[in-house]
Structures are given as structure tokens and as C-alpha cells.
Amino acid sequence: MIAFTVIGGYLGAGKTTLLNHLLANSEDKRIGLLINDFGEINIDADLIASKTDSQINLTNGCVCCTLVDGFHVAIDQLCEVEPPLEQIVVEASGVADVHNLAQYGHGPDMQLDAVLVVADAETIQAKAKDKYVAGTIQRQLRAADLIILNKTDLLSDSRVAAVLAWLQHDFPEARVFCTSRARVPLPLLLGIHDLERPMTTSDHPHAHYATWHFEQASPVTRESVDEFLAGLNASVLRAKGFARLQDGTAVTIQVVGRRSEIETTDKDISGVQLVAIGLADLLDNEALDKLARSRFA
């Protein structure tokens, strides 16, 4: 299975900064990056193993250009990279329908990880009413598992609060991470892959995020997992975990913003192991402990 992540957002929102940040920090992960123009990103020359018109092979993955043959061909190309990639990250164009793009993540041997939409805190509200792109922007925000509200440092706190209130009102399901200079902790960007080490401060020195861990030795019912997920609030931006069900099967639990998935796995686990990450000032560990204990105990 290759994880599939879509990064969308309008022109100027900060997608390219985000991608450059990702390329500079994902060295222990084999990533295929699909972009529409090589010119815009900075790839460390030391990382480049080889290069063609439509593909740059990196020591830890590769970067493909969608320009020449379109998405189908580019994605097929990435699926055939050896050794196999762990994750494909697609940079959507500024007006792309990210929901449609995300469907590639449901294809054979793929798993949709997340639809991330970067929004410029200063302009997003105006763009959502623009005569040309209102529909496009609203569709992007509706499709986002996580909205990365960027450039908040350019706004007063009260202005940021007003944008958040507007997002909450118009897109009640949205999960929002506020940041500036597109600094997003990698586990938020690419998913939690190491439950023991979901992130450290070196991932993100100025992060306003927090983590929550939960472990339990005994198996649980499928219903209790569903109830636990339904009980999570907007402060949880991502969660990942495993559970042994009472019928003997093991499942992976994955939460990205408002979307959650439960899939069977062959992981060797006796009970429940969960990690959640969320906003530092909002993630309520006590409440999460209480929720988990009440459902799983």
C-alpha cells in the first residue's frame, strides 16, 4: 500500500513553501512528489541521483512532473519506482478540485492518507467570495481533511480569530491548523508513522501542537472504536493506532481531521495503542483519557 496525500490550496497560499519544507525534512521516508513544474521547488543537489524530463530520482524517493502525460501516467510511473515508495504527495494546481484528485488515493494498492488544503489567512475569506473562484475555493475547503491556515503571523490575533470563526461557521466540519511560513510538523503533513515517536521538538521548533498517548492491554469491541472516534472533537488533527477486537481481528485506526478509517491489519497487538496530535492550547489530554477509558474499559 502506498499512502496518498494531496496538497491543495490557492495561488500564494504557501504550497511551494510547504513542499520545500517537506523535501528538506523527510529524509527517512521514501516519498514520490508529483508537482506541475520543477522550476518552483528547491531540491538539494546532493539528493539528486538521476534526472529526466519528467522525473528526478532522489536518494530517498523521486519527484515527477505531471505536465507531459497527465496524472494517470505520472501516478503509474510513481507506483513502479524501485524500491517502492512509501508515500505519494501530489501538489494540486491552485484551482484543482482536490476531492477529485483524492480519488486516486482509493485506487488499487493505494491508501488515501489526507487532503490538506493550505489557505492564506489574509485572503482566504475574500477568495471564497471572488466572482471567479468562489466555487473553487469553497469546494477545496469542503474537501480538506485538514486546513492549514498559513501566514497567521501577518494578522492580529483578533483577525485570526475572526477567520477561524468564519471557517467554523461556513465549514463546520473543518479541522484547522494555524501556522506561518507553512511550518507544519511532518507527522501532521505525512501522517503518524511511528507510534513510539510521533514527533519531537526538532520536527518543529515553534509548534503549537501537543500529543496524546493511550495504551491498554485488553481487546475491545468494534462498536467501542466507532464510539471513540465519534467522540473526538476538532482539537484532534490526526490520530493513529491499532486495536485488537474481541472477535480476534486486529485493526488500524487512522484519523485525519474529520475523516477516520478503520481497516483490518495483521499487526500483532493484544489491546489498544493510540496516538493523537492536535493544537497545543486545545488538545485536552484529560478529556481524551476519559473518552478512551469510558469506551474501551
Next chain:
Amino acid sequence: MITVFEARKVITMNPSNPVATHVAVRDGMILGVGSLEEVSGWGDYELDTTFRDKVLTPGFVEAHAHVMAGGMMSFPYLGYYDRPLPDGSIAPGIRSYEQLIETLKAVDAAMDDPEEQLVAGGFDPIYFPDQPRLTRHHLDEVSRTRPIYLHHASGHLATVNTAMLEVNGVTRDLKVEGLGRDASGELDGELREPVAMGLCKTGMRAVQFSNSTPQALSNFAALACNAGITTCTDLAGAAILAPKQHRLWQDMTTDENFPMRVIQYNIAAIPGESADFQALADQFVELKQTESERYRFPGVKFVLDGSIQGFSALIMEPGYFSGEDHGQLLTVPEQLKSWLMPFHEAGLSIHMHCNGNQTQQLALETIEQILIEAPRPDHRHVITHAQLTTQAQLRKMAKLGLCANFFANHIWYWGDQHYDITVGPERANQLEPCASALREGVSFSIHSDAGVTPLGCLHTMWCAVNRVTPSGRVLGEAEKISPEQALKAVTIDAAYQLHLDHEIGSLEAGKKADFAVLDDDPLSVEPMQIKDIGVWGTVLGGRKFKAAGR
């Protein structure tokens, strides 16, 4: 050697000399148009009386078509309306699922290899509103073992049978949204939008590949010749993105038996995707160095939105009449100027696909900015489709020197749907506003967008002149144009948009000897008969090309 062609009537589209009976031709060039006496002074000639009872017009110029029209001819046709085929016969329209299944059964029976997949095209569920959706079960009646891929006319959907799902490993546990399902969650065989269609890779690839074969271009040319077309655009050409196709077409078009001039407006990048357009504009200029008599590259094509019937065109307030608005620009508005400018500055002609008038507004405002920063007389950039152009937009287009290329065939093929469903009565009556363009002084052509609708300039003229729909409605009496104006739109005014009006589009001394050879006079038959006028074929550069079956 001079040949003088004699005809019952020659309609020249040269306003100084509108009608004649004889055309003198030497080496593919017109020496003179007039009476026999007037043209005989050029020297010894051979009188060709083949067209003695025919009517000659300038060879038709189709200013918006696609090689797909020829590519799809490799597959059985299952569309609702009759469609002319390259061999001159007519594929009958499919009016029921039973007929569809019977037609496919006959194709299946005629195939030797039982494993080979069957790909067909042209189907459109919009014409079967009272039927349940076509599903894999219908196609399974044709074959349980042979994979079948039915590509829809819209290009956005396909219906496949169970064997096609199986051979591509498509199962119900895939969560791709565009996979159609029945009430119990089983796949029903409908694939919506490219991601889902691409899951049945073997079928989708066959459709895509069909445009790159030599047969695609030769079928395209045969269809054009059968319709009296001597110059035909390929308006989303692949010469830049697929250099291999460029070389193939170069070879094919240099053959003197090749019956048409191909004018290719290539796309520079996949619609919606950004690129280094400055470098691409340089490539377009280089490409022009490879031009020949029958293969030219005047400019670039940009697709800026979707379609009206797909609700993906961006239209102005108050928006769609019914149905959900999926209006979508394929460009970031702030970027469009930087995308177009390199082509404008390189002296290339820009054709912008705008189905929705809000998209068109962006194109107009962007071109206005471009012209302020980089004035260029006589650019003749084109808004193509331009279906919902408003009066205000026509006034602006006239001032900016923009041309319109109206999708007149829509009046017949989707006019009723536009009236009842997509844009409502008022805007449907103003669809393809040819008469308003005349009033406001906007130069325009009219087109088929073949293979979306069949190639056939007489039919397209008929649409613009009569504006009738299949239900019998006249869609906007006030936007009707005269047969003369319609003929102008498929000859000299279409040539004007392609920057070729000094060479083709009218019959005058010094221009190419390109004629459409018609059984009757489109300017004097009953307007409702225009589409039924027989086409003998064409003359291209002085050479006769008889239509298939004549």
C-alpha cells in the same frame, strides 16, 4: 497547365465579385474567377466540366474540430443521432438499449479473437432520461467473457461490462468515488470521471491511443472531404506534448493525396496545469519552422473551463437554471495573463476555450490587460465556444479586436436541454448569439467541435440559420443569421481567425484553388434544406477529391 473549372454557379465570398461560372487554376492557385470569356485570357487551358451542374463555394473551413473525430471512428458508434462515417455511409442513431445491445452483439460476433476487448463510443445517457442508467448487466447481455468499454460522448463517463471490471481487477472494495454502484453497493459498471475510468485501464488507454494512429488522421481527413471541408483545425493539438504524433502527421500531410489542410492549435500544457510558458512559446515559434502547405501552426489553445451540459462551465449570476453548479476555471485568474503573454508577444494567435460567460469575462479582462501592456494590432485572438456571450461582452470584444467562434451545433444537439435544464429559456434563446455579433461588429465563425458533434459545415450553417431544436422549438428567433452570413462564417471569416484569409476562404485571383463542390446552392435552397445538400467532394489546391460513396 491551366484548368478552367466550369460550374452551374460559383459563390466566391469575394464581395467585389460575388458570383461567377468559371474558375481558372494553375499549380493549385486561382488565376481568375468570372465568365469563361473573362478567365480564358490567361492562356491555353483545359476545360473541366465535371462540376457543370454543381455549385462551387470556397472550400469550407472548420475552425474548431479535433482529430478525435477520426480517432473515435476506430470504434463502433452508439450515439443517439445519425453520424456520417469516413466511408460515406451513415451510422444510425441508437434510440433504445435493445438497439444498443443488438448493435454490440453484431460487433462481438464479427470479432475473431474471443479475448479481444470491445471498445465503443458515442453513447450519451442525457438522451435516455426515462430509462434507468445503462449498467454492466446490459453489456453483459452482449458478452460475459469479452471485456467491453463503452466510452460516453461527453468524454467524462464510461460504462463497462463485468468482464472489463474483472480483467482490470476492479472490485467493490475499491472506494474510488466515481465507481457507480447499485443499491446494495455492488459495482454497476458506470465509471465517472478520469480516476474511475482509468481503473479500467485497458479500455481507457485504447480510447486515448486511438487519436495517435495514422487511421485517426486519415479518417478525420475523409470525414472532412465528405463534408466539403478543405481546411480543418485540430484545436487541441498534441504536436508539442507528443512530438511523435507531429512527425507522423508531417509525413501524412506531405502526401499529395492527403485531402485537407490541417491547422493545428496545440495545447501547451495539460489544462489547468502551470508550466514554463515562456519556454513553451519559444517552442511554438520553432514549430512554425516546420510548417508546410497542408500542416500549419498559427497559435496556441488554452482550455479555461468545462462544459455547460456538464455544469462545469463557469457562468455568470444567476447561474445554472437547475442542477448543481460545478463551474470550474482551469486557470488561476491572477496567473492567466502570465500564461498568455509569451504567446501574444511571440506573435502567435491564442484560442481560448470558454464555455461559460464568467470564464469568458476573465479572458476578456485578461486580454485587455495584455493589450494595454503589449499592444499588438490585428492579433485576432479567439474566444472559442463563446456560447453564452453577453451583449456587453460582444461590445468589449469588438473594441479589443477579439473574434468569436460559436458552437452553433449546440443549438440542435443540446438546445432543448439548455432551455429546460441548464441555463433556462432566456439564456438558451441567446445561445451562440451570431446575429448580435454581427450587430456589434465581432468577426465570428461557427463550429462543430467534432468529434463532440459530427463534422459538417452545412449542418453547422443550418443550425445558425434556423436555430431549431429536436423538439421543434426555435431557439432565439432574434439570433438567426442569413444563409450568406452563415456561409461567410464557415469560409472567409473562419479563415480570418486562423490568419489565413489572404490564402483561403474565398475564391479570388492569387488564392488557393480550394472548393467545396455542392449539389445545390446553399444560398437559394429553403433554409431548412441547407443541411441536406449533397456534397460531391472538394477541390484542394486544384486537385479533385471525390467524397466517399460518390
